[in-house]
Amino acid sequence: MLEIKNLHAGVEGKAILKGVELTVKAGEVHAIMGPNGSGKSTLANVIAGRELYEVSEGSVTLDGADLLAMEPEERAHAGVFMAFQYPVEIPGVSSTYFLRAALNAVRKARGEEEIDAMAFLTHIKEKVKSLGLSPDMLSRSVNEGFSGGEKKRNEIFQMAVLEPRLCVLDETDSGLDIDALKTVADGVNALRSPERSFVVVTHYQRLLNYIVPDHVHIMMGGRLVKSGGKELAFELEEKGYGPLEEELAKA
Amino acid sequence: MATELMQRYDSELSSLLASAEAHSGDGPPWLQALRAKGLAVHREHGIPTPKNEEWKYTPLRPMANKPFAVAEPGPAVFGFELPWCCDGSRVVMVNGRVDRNQLVVPKVSGLTVKSLRDALTEDADLVQRHLGQVAKIEGHTFASLNTALFGDGLFIHLAAGVAVESPIEVVHVTSGDGSCVAPRVLIVADPGSSAKIVETYVTDGDGVNMVLPVTEVVAMDRSRIEHVRVQDESEATYSFALWAIRQESDSEYRSYSVSFGGAIARLDQEFWLGGRHIVTRLDGVVVAHGKQLLDNHTRLDHAMPDCNSFEVYKQIVDDEATVVFNGKIFVHQDAQKTDAVQNNAALLLSPRATIDSKPQLEIFADDVKCTHGATVGRLEDTPMFYLRSRGIPKSQAEGILVYAFAAEVLELISIEAVRDRLEARLFEKLGV
Numbered sequence: 001m002l003e004i005k006n007l008h009a010g011v012e013g014k015a016i017l018k019g020v021e022l023t024v025k026a027g028e029v030h031a032i033m034g035p036n037g038s039g040k041s042t043l044a045n046v047i048a049g050r051e052l053y054e055v056s057e058g059s060v061t062l063d064g065a066d067l068l069a070m071e072p073e074e075r076a077h078a079g080v081f082m083a084f085q086y087p088v089e090i091p092g093v094s095s096t097y098f099l100r101a102a103l104n105a106v107r108k109a110r111g112e113e114e115i116d117a118m119a120f121l122t123h124i125k126e127k128v129k130s131l132g133l134s135p136d137m138l139s140r141s142v143n144e145g146f147s148g149g150e151k152k153r154n155e156i157f158q159m160a161v162l163e164p165r166l167c168v169l170d171e172t173d174s175g176l177d178i179d180a181l182k183t184v185a186d187g188v189n190a191l192r193s194p195e196r197s198f199v200v201v202t203h204y205q206r207l208l209n210y211i212v213p214d215h216v217h218i219m220m221g222g223r224l225v226k227s228g229g230k231e232l233a234f235e236l237e238e239k240g241y242g243p244l245e246e247e248l249a250k251a
Numbered sequence: 252m253a254t255e256l257m258q259r260y261d262s263e264l265s266s267l268l269a270s271a272e273a274h275s276g277d278g279p280p281w282l283q284a285l286r287a288k289g290l291a292v293h294r295e296h297g298i299p300t301p302k303n304e305e306w307k308y309t310p311l312r313p314m315a316n317k318p319f320a321v322a323e324p325g326p327a328v329f330g331f332e333l334p335w336c337c338d339g340s341r342v343v344m345v346n347g348r349v350d351r352n353q354l355v356v357p358k359v360s361g362l363t364v365k366s367l368r369d370a371l372t373e374d375a376d377l378v379q380r381h382l383g384q385v386a387k388i389e390g391h392t393f394a395s396l397n398t399a400l401f402g403d404g405l406f407i408h409l410a411a412g413v414a415v416e417s418p419i420e421v422v423h424v425t426s427g428d429g430s431c432v433a434p435r436v437l438i439v440a441d442p443g444s445s446a447k448i449v450e451t452y453v454t455d456g457d458g459v460n461m462v463l464p465v466t467e468v469v470a471m472d473r474s475r476i477e478h479v480r481v482q483d484e485s486e487a488t489y490s491f492a493l494w495a496i497r498q499e500s501d502s503e504y505r506s507y508s509v510s511f512g513g514a515i516a517r518l519d520q521e522f523w524l525g526g527r528h529i530v531t532r533l534d535g536v537v538v539a540h541g542k543q544l545l546d547n548h549t550r551l552d553h554a555m556p557d558c559n560s561f562e563v564y565k566q567i568v569d570d571e572a573t574v575v576f577n578g579k580i581f582v583h584q585d586a587q588k589t590d591a592v593q594n595n596a597a598l599l600l601s602p603r604a605t606i607d608s609k610p611q612l613e614i615f616a617d618d619v620k621c622t623h624g625a626t627v628g629r630l631e632d633t634p635m636f637y638l639r640s641r642g643i644p645k646s647q648a649e650g651i652l653v654y655a656f657a658a659e660v661l662e663l664i665s666i667e668a669v670r671d672r673l674e675a676r677l678f679e680k681l682g683v
Binding site: 048049050051052071072073075076077081082084087088090091092093097098099101102103105106109141158162 | 632633634636637638639640641642643644645647648651652654655656657658659662
């Protein structure tokens with residue numbers, strides 16, 4: 001599904017990603033772990049199409065289609081969704097209006113009919129409840145005045161509404177207490193399916209107790225330096241990134 | 252240049268002045284005196300040049316070549332649908348005259364909505380007491396010309412304690428080419444009365460006209476008025492308006508001005524807070540594109556203690572358009588415990604768009620709270636990316652964020668149908 005080859009990217013001339021290789025098959029969950037500044041969030045943002053980052057080399061394809069040639073909205077139409085590390089507050093835009101505009105844009109791109117306001121409300125009300133969000137959130141402005149936990153749950157809620165094929169979670173666990181973390185993980189797990197893939201970017205192993213990955217990759221210095229199964233995450237939790245850094249320094 | 256402009260104005264607009272003179276004998280003696288004063292002030296100031304500090308950023312050169320004459324009575328049907336929102340009173344004013352055939356006034360005891368011409372005889376005392384008493388025309392050359400010229404107008408009176416539920420809608424239509432139109436509105440809200448009023452200015456056809464509206468409002472003790480003004484004239488129109496308010500104790504007056512139209516359009520709002528415990532909102536949204544020049548001057552006079560005023564002006568400027576904002580707040584010596592907030596924010600959508608913003612606070616009392624802020628910004632990258640990453644196309648995302656910028660003001664309007672219409676109009680104008 002997702003194929004990343006020799007990806008180099010940076011911001012304002014400063015190289016951050018230095019040759020990322022990653023293949024994600026349909027239905028798989030891949031975790032990307034790494035210390036601060038290793039490039040995890042940059043990778044997530046490059047996949048989603050944040051213009052801030054310049055790609056200098058390499059390719060990112062989704063089912064063979066060149067993602068790097070697409071605008072951010074075209075990537076969303078192709079099935080990419082990124083849950084933001086810092087969800088954006090947009091005062092003056094109601095959550096319902098925003099989500100319906102997004103869903104209709106995605107449906108239109110897929111050649112489906114647009115959904116009317118009434119049908120939309122029915123469609124989303126159940127999903128709101130399942131993520132433990134209060135329905136009055138829908139009439140409030142996007143993320144405005146939301147707590148940290150509400151913002152993160154709102155990201156997963158949007159994901160549930162838009163039904164993307166590739167979900168990229170950028171440190172969705174940061175700033176969450178254990179209950180919120182479980183709710184978010186339940187939301188993600190409910191979306192797992194043989195057709196849908198996940199790239200979960202996280203600093204800590206904690207989230208992976210609840211969203212169990214098929215593959216774990218460790219990112220350091222802008223590259224994926226080690227890959228393995230879920231046991232790799234436990235190893236990291238136990239020993240930290242130190243031994244691995246030393247090992248790499250020797251090599 | 253200035254003298255040249257004046258000369259051209261004198262020769263080409265001389266017919267206007269002649270009409271004004273011919274007109275000055277109309278009506279009762281007090282009105283004749285008022286008209287004579289209007290004519291004298293206008294003769295003295297003529298068309299302002301940029302040398303006039305109040306017109307520094309609003310050069311009127313573009314209109315110097317167009318001859319204007321007093322507007323003929325206009326048609327009764329137009330090439331567009333009148334923008335009604337509600338089912339209350341409906342008034343159509345064509346070239347400054349009330350179209351009596353289209354006048355709809357529900358039977359509400361104590362509510363008067365009629366032509367000013369009728370009111371001059373039927374409500375003579377009330378009209379004489381207030382007409383020309385709220386608008387201080389001395390410094391306003393165009394309001395002075397309106398005073399010299401207006402042939403008819405609209406009179407709205409709310410008797411004491413009357414609460415009018417359905418909004419009173421007034422649509423001012425300008426029709427013709429080279430027309431000089433002088434719409435005049437007098438609103439008198441007696442103690443304890445309340446109403447919502449929506450005035451909309453539109454243009455029939457594509458002529459080049461000059462519109463000089465003057466609206467005067469007296470909000471007496473404990474009255475509550477919500478007043479929306481929508482300036483949606485053609486982009487060939489020259490529009491110079493004065494909107495003057497006098498508020499008395501414990502009154503609440505909420506005003507929302509939305510400016511879309513005009514080649515050059517200026518609105519002066521002058522609010523006199525002449526009692527205690529007054530609440531005032533003076534909010535505006537301005538949307539300029541192409542080569543439009545939209546100018547808003549506001550003046551709030553806090554004359555008495557314990558009053559609150561809130562002012563938020565939001566301007567959206569695209570293409571090569573220019574917007575001007577000048578916000579004066581005078582806190583007089585007696586006006587202790589004044590709480591006045593003024594905020595002006597501009598959103599520039601194009602590198603060639605221009606904004607001139609000037610807050611001007613003059614405070615002569617010592618125990619007051621006055622704050623003001625002015626910001627100029629562009630659409631931010633992060634919210635744009637957030638919307639686009641959810642699949643919303645770039646132009647629609649821009650539209651959503653621009654609307655969000657204006658929403659802080661538009662959402663305060665309590666009439667939902669008006670809010671919806673303004674939202675649709677905003678998107679339409681910005682092409683998103």
